[in-house]
Structures are given as structure tokens and as C-alpha cells.
Amino acid sequence: MDQIEINNSSEQLLIKIIKWRKPIMVASIVAFIISTTIAFLLAPQYKSVATLFPTRSFSVSKLIIEQNIGNQEDYMQIGDDDDAEKLLQILNSDHLKRLVAEKFNLWQRWKIEKDMYAEHYLTLKWENHVRYKRTDFNSIKVEVYDYTANGAAEVANSITDFVDDIKNDMTKDVAQKAFDLVKEEYENTISRMNLIEDSLQVLRQLGILDYKTDVEAYTKSYAKALEKGNSSGIKQLEEKLAVLKKYGGAYNQNSENLRKYRFKFPVIKAKYDEAEVNLKRSLPFKFIVDKATPNEYKAKPVRWLIILLSTASAFALAIILLVMSERYKVLKSKLNS
DSSP: OHHHHHHHHHHHHHHHHHHTHHHHHHHHHHHHHHHHHHHHHSOOEEEEEEEEEEBOOOOHHHHHTSOOTTOOOOTTSBOOHHHHHHHHHHHTOHHHHHHHHHHHTHHHHTTOOOSTTHHHHHHHHHHHHEEEEEOTTSOEEEEEEESSHHHHHHHHHHHHHHHHHHHHHHHHHHHHHHHHHHHHHHHHHHHHHHHHHHHHHHHHHTTOSOHHHHHHHHHHHHHHHHHHTOHHHHHHHHHHHHHHHHHHHHHHHHHHHHHHHHHHHHHHHHHHHHHHHHHHOOOOSEEEEEOOOOOOSEEEOOHHHHHHHHHHHHHHHHHHHHHHHHHHHHHHHHHHO
């Protein structure tokens, strides 16, 4: 029963199409002419593609300087899903879009008026001209459409180049603050060590070369002088022991502090070197598998598809409007009767 109804409906629709063939044909021809005109007026666009892989995210000092024998990270290894997501975040950033726009004056190239809505229209154009696709192999394809083949390749390659600049700008502020803190501690440690050395040098000029050794030596000599009744030797030794008694505590304290700072210094120096490397050096944030090259084949617009869809849409719309018009007349006659 349902199949019979469907067949009847199809037959009725076909009969109506034949009945209304003239207006339908007129609408289709008009749509064909308009869509053909528009399709050939649209400026051709060329497509270029660059392919990237993310790298692992590590600081330079961790990979190059730190000694981690047996568990060293491989900075040549391709990044994982998390690294790919970070790379996509940078690719989709407004910062990257503005850098490329300024370099190639995309406002003029993409015919965007630089008024209060310029950023909005730049974003719309960017979404139409630039696309990022993540593949099953965790790589990212950068697809760029432009009005010249060379232009598409230049924009695509600039996008990949700016990735590292943006990533370095993101980390530079933190690296600078970390370096400043470590540098201050490093310089303070050297300054304290030099101050203690100066204090010890003054004490050495007073005759204290090494408190423990001096006490032992002077005590033995003093005992021998007493035993022999050497009054001049006793007097000299008493003077030396008096100096040790007066300044020995200061000598011991300074010696102990110097020992602590000397133990601490290699650690601070290593941190200083790491912070300096992180500030002044960087590793790429991506591997470039394929650089974009000019492709002279016109990727957009697909003129035949525009014409086909427009004509088919006009054909279908004409039928729908004619059916609705007929139904309206039937309903109106029923209401009037």
C-alpha cells in the first residue's frame, strides 16, 4: 500500500514538472546564467600545503646541560598528542595571524578595509584562506589559499616559521625572570665569598693562619718554653695565644661560612648556567616535513560545481514554489466556498 502511494506521488510530481516545465526551465536557465557569470567573476585561488610534526617540549638546559645519564630525554623525538595540541594552539593564535598579516599586508592582498572592523574581517578571511588539519600520524597540515601560487606558498611557509618565534616569545619572559633571580643569587654568593675571604686575609695578617693548627702548635711550644724557663719565648707565645683567644672565634666562624658557600657555589653556578642557556638559546618547536611550494593549478573556485549546485537549487526551488502556489489556490478556494 505504501509503495503504491509513493509511486502515485512520484507520478503526480512528474506530471506537475511536465506541466510547469516552462517556468521551471526559465528559473533554471536564469540561475545557470547568473551562477556562470558569478563563477567566472570570482578570482581564482591557489593552494599550497606545508606539513609539520611537533617536537617534544623540553627546556634547552634540561636536554643539553643537565647530566642525567641513562635517562636523558631525546630532543630529536617527534612529539606526542599533547605536543601536537600545543602546536595547534599556537597555529590558531591571533598573534600568529597578526604577524603574517603585517608581513604580507593581507589587508591589501585580501581587500580588507582598515577600519574599526578590520580585525573582524581579517579573521573571517583567515578562516576562509587558512586551514589546519591534524592527520592520523600526528602531523599537522597547513593549507593556505591565495590569489597567486607564490603568495600561497609564502604565507604557508611564514606560518611555519613564526611558530618558533611565538613559542620563544611566550617563554622568554619567564626565562628572563628566572635568570634574573638566579643571577642575583649567584652574584650575591660570589660577593659573600669575597667578603669572607677578605676578612680571613685580615686575620691571617694578624698571625692566625689556621686556628686549630695554630692552637696545637703554640700550646706545645708554650709547654716546652715553660719547661725550659725560656721567658722571652713564653712572652711571645702568650702574645700569640692572646691573639688566637681574641680573634679565633671570628676566624672559625668565617672559615665555616666560607666552607658552606664553597659547597653551595657549584650548585648555584650550575643553575646560573642553565638559566642563561634557557634565556639565550632555544630549540625548534616543530619538524618541517614538507615546505609549501607554489602550485599553479587553480584550487578555487570549482566553477562547474558552483554552476551545477546553483542550477539544481533553482530547479528544486521553482518546483517547491509552484507546488506551494497550487496548494494555496486550492486552500483559498475551499475557504471561499
